[in-house]
Amino acid sequence: KNQVEQSPQSLIILEGKNCTLQCNYTVSPFSNLRWYKQDTGRGPVSLTIMTFSENTKSNGRYTATLDADTKQSSLHITASQLSDSASYICVASLSGGYNKLIFGAGTRLAVHP
Amino acid sequence: DGGITQSPKYLFRKEGQNVTLSCEQNLNHDAMYWYRQDPGQGLRLIYYSQIVNDFQKGDIAEGYSVSREKKESFPLTVTSAQKNPTAFYLCATKAGVLAGDRYEQFFGPGTRLTVL
Numbered sequence A: 001k002n003q004v005e006q007s008p009q010s011l012i013i014l015e016g017k018n019c020t021l022q023c024n025y026t027v028s029p030f031s032n033l034r035w036y037k038q039d040t041g042r043g044p045v046s047l048t049i050m051t052f053s054e055n056t057k058s059n060g061r062y063t064a065t066l067d068a069d070t071k072q073s074s075l076h077i078t079a080s081q082l083s084d085s086a087s088y089i090c091v092a093s094l095s096g097g098y099n100k101l102i103f104g105a106g107t108r109l110a111v112h113p
Numbered sequence B: 001d002g003g004i005t006q007s008p009k010y011l012f013r014k015e016g017q018n019v020t021l022s023c024e025q026n027l028n029h030d031a032m033y034w035y036r037q038d039p040g041q042g043l044r045l046i047y048y049s050q051i052v053n054d055f056q057k058g059d060i061a062e063g064y065s066v067s068r069e070k071k072e073s074f075p076l077t078v079t080s081a082q083k084n085p086t087a088f089y090l091c092a093t094k095a096g097v098l099a100g101d102r103y104e105q106f107f108g109p110g111t112r113l114t115v116l
Helices: none
Strands: A003-007 A010-014 A019-026 A030-038 A045-051 A056-059 A062-067 A072-077 A086-094 A101-103 A107-112 B004-007 B010-013 B019-025 B031-037 B044-051 B054-057 B064-066 B076-078 B087-094 B111-115
Touching (some): A003 A101, A019 A030, A019 A107, A030 A072, A045 A062, A045 A072, B010 B019, B019 B111, B044 B064
Parallel strands (some): B010 B111
Antiparallel strands (some): A003 A019, A030 A045, A030 A086, A056 A062, B031 B087, B044 B054
């Protein structure tokens, strides 16, 4: 069964601190791994897209890693800001067909001053 | 959110009523999608359309219907057959079938439907 699992479910950190969110996926045939940021009551916004050949991709203070062998990905947030408070969703894309996306349930991050 | 508009933002429905959620895009994207988001769960695909006048069922199509008469529009109707329609509904677009699987999906701002 194709599935994406994220941990932790929720996380609270202080402003300025770093954090790492985890994602394990069981998807076949695998095409790419995406991370989205979703503010409360809004649509998700893409942060990174990585294929199996890419180990790391950065987008400002966000750095995603991918280990295609262990089927794990992480999203590292550096020097967190209050605006980073959101849900972060890990998404695996299937290869072929219409490239179906398999969504994780997300990690809800709260950054406190 | 880009050039994707969803309306209304909030929608209340009585049991037994059909309601239609609007999704309009000005990105000139060929593919459009409807997802449902429930607390503690990942987004689930309801319907998708890769070209005008064609659409396919997703994983949870029962109780929903769509149309794709124009490239810019992909309305979703939640029918009375949908047993648990209260959820956050998201519309998304992608450049097209030939855009490849690396191309991202862009999401609209969503519509929150509540059944009273």
